Amino acid sequence: MSPPMNFRAIFPLLLSTSLLLPAGCASSAKDQMPNSGPTQTQTTEQSGAKSTPNTAASLEGVWRGKLEVSGASLTIIFNLKRAKDAPNGWQATMDSPDQGATGIPVTEVLVDNNKVQLNVPVIRGAFEGTFADGGDAIDGAWGQAGQAFPLYLQRSSAEEAYRVERPQDPKPPFPYAIEEVEFAGGQPTAGTDQPVKLAGTLTLPKTEGPHPVLVLLTGSGPQDRDETILNHKPFWVLADFLSRNGVAVLRFDDRGVAKSTGVFDNATIDDFVTDALAAVEYLGTRDDINADTIGLLGHSEGANVAPRASLLTQKIDFLVLLAPTAVPGTELLARQNALLFKGMGMSEDGARAYETRMLETLTKLVEEPLDKPVSKALRKTLRADFKAAAAAMSPQDRKVYGPTKSEDFDHVLDQMLEQLTASWMRSFLAMKPATTFTKLTIPTLAIYGSKDLQVAPAQNVGPLRDHLAKHPETTVTVLNGLNHLFQPAQTGLPAEYATIKTTLDPELMDTVLDWLQERDIVSDAPADRQ
Known part of the structure; x- marks a missing residue:
């Protein structure tokens, strides 16, 4: 089992062999590898193997490879630098950028002639291989969780090693105004007295206001305002699309995350509800926001925060819920x-x-x-x-x-x-969503992805429709082929998320905007919808 990295529901609680995360489990490096490698005493200096390029001198640098595991291809990067004062003469780290894991310490770098072993005890893993391609590659295997996976590392520049293609990331110039904002958050996290001050970004259409607005509420775990996950920035992509089409959008860092103050650890859904209400109160003070068209859009956990917040104030006018949990x-x-x-x-x-x-x-x-x-x-x-x-x-x-x-x-x-x-x-x-959903009275759009394995539509759509049965202004829909992050997916497995170039499927964004237009929350966008 691996922990959910920096995410609690995005990456579910699993007893599994997912790799590389700090609480990942594996046997010792010696037990994992199919062949025994160099021992602690067989370091470069002791082996004396310096007459060929396949030595410590050629090991220094950035190495990148692809690990095939659980149906996904994960990028693995080792950064290796000689350092006299460092343990074993090396400063070394390992990154798995597709999993959002960086700076994992490599505490042992062992070289014996053309053999290399990199031990990563914090995740109880190790890489072992042999120099190839004249010293520009290392052919070997990554061992963890009692298993060995082929891993072919190639020398790389840092720029090339960390390059990730995310074609939907917004790029200037932007046809809307961007304002950095701060506002008082909700109640302090239980057991603390640190005030919550929320920092975020408000994007405002350049059309004449006041504007309808959506407040974006992140999924579980410490999330920034863009809901950044695995180099994807879904809330930035969504805000860009909506503000190009007439909707103001407020997105903010979770309490205790990035530029927001307060304490995230031990915060519960009740705390996040107070932060959502604080955002609504802040928007109500602005002349450029239409106080009669303030809505909440929540994803995953945020999709359960939003309806609970709406029951505590008359200032929330509509809801957009992406993958809400409808069962206990x-x-x-x-x-x-x-x-x-x-x-x-x-x-x-x-x-x-x-x-x-x-x-x-x-x-x-x-x-x-x-x-x-x-x-x-x-x-x-x-x-x-x-x-x-x-x-x-x-x-x-x-x-x-x-x-x-x-x-x-x-x-x-x-x-x-x-x-x-x-x-x-x-x-x-302990959450029982029915107690919230059955009380809703404002227009509500709920959207699921058919390949979502974390909040499965087969389990949640029926109950949600039952909960909302007495409320005529609701729409519950399932978008075909999309996963929990609303990307076009093959399997729906979390291991696939980072490998998909698309951050948000356009069908999701069109579905949200169409619904807003149908209810006259926002005027029709230009024929060439942006």
């Missing part, structure tokens, strides 16, 4: 895990059985009052449940589920239980 949090997480494991190769029967077991386990957790810490006895029960689930799997399903060595599996369980028992996760699991 326990049911969502259990189904999410089952779908993702199935996508990674687990059998359908195995994934279904695991969903049932996980739901039973999560139900035990939510029965513990949120205002009380999770007891040692319950932690012991949760651990036993997950071990029993693993033991009940077929050998093939067990390999998909996670590391098979007892030591590695225990390490994984430690990490997962820390996440499961955190304040935010407990509040998410």
Whole structure:
């Protein structure tokens, strides 16, 4: 299992073999690799192998390769620099930019003639290979989670190694005004007294105001105003599109993130609701904003923050919800895990059985009052449940589920239980969206992607339509072929997100704008919609 990096729902809680993240699990480097490599004592200086280009001298620099795992191709970059004062004579780091993981310390750089070993103990992984192509490549394998994956590294310039193609990123000149803003946020995070001041960007059409406005609310985890994920900036792309077509857009950094103050850790959905309300209050003070057309657009967790905020004020006039959760949090997480494991190769029967077991386990957790810490006895029960689930799997399903060595599996369980028992996760699991959605009275558009494996439409669309059945001004639609980030996808797996060049499918943006125009929230855009 890997943790959700800097994301809590974008990258779901999984016992899996996803690679490279700091709490990722693997056996020791020596156990992982198919062939034994140089030992600690076989450093460059001791081997004396300096007569060929295949030595430490030719190892220095930037190395880039592609790792094929879980149906996705991940970019791996090693930065290696000789340094007399550094441990083992090297300053070295590893990056997985597609996963948003950078600066992972490589604590051992071992060279023996033309063999290289790079040990990354913080993620319990290692690369081992042999110089090739006259010293401009290293042919080897990455080992982690008890598995070895082929990895061919090539020498690269830093500029080329980190180049990512994101063709939708907005580029100047911009046909709208851009204003950097700050405003008072909501209540301080529980257990802290640090005030929340939110920093963001307001984009304003150059047409005559006052303008209708959408406040963008990010998905879970510490997110900046652009909802940056894996070098994609979906909220920037969306704001650019909407402001080109007559809609003002306010997007802001989460509390405690980037330029916003406050404390993000342990903040819950209730805290984010107060921040959404603060944004609405701020917009109400501006003459260039139409106070009668203020809407909230939320993605993932933000799509559940928005409706809750709308029930606490009369100043929110409409909602746009991207991938809202419509079932209890326990049911969502259990189904999410089952779908993702199935996508990674687990059998359908195995994934279904695991969903049932996980739901039973999560139900035990939510029965513990949120205002009380999770007891040692319950932690012991949760651990036993997950071990029993693993033991009940077929050998093939067990390999998909996670590391098979007892030591590695225990390490994984430690990490997962820390996440499961955190304040935010407990509040998410206890969430019952029906209590909110059944009370909505303002126009609401909800959109899902048919290939979303994290908030699956098959699980959520029906219940959401039932919750909104008495509210005539609602639209619930599913866009074909799109994933949780509303990209055109092949599998819908999170491992695919970074490999897709498209940040937001145009159909999503057109669907939002069409709905706003149909309700006269914004006037019709020019025939050559921008």
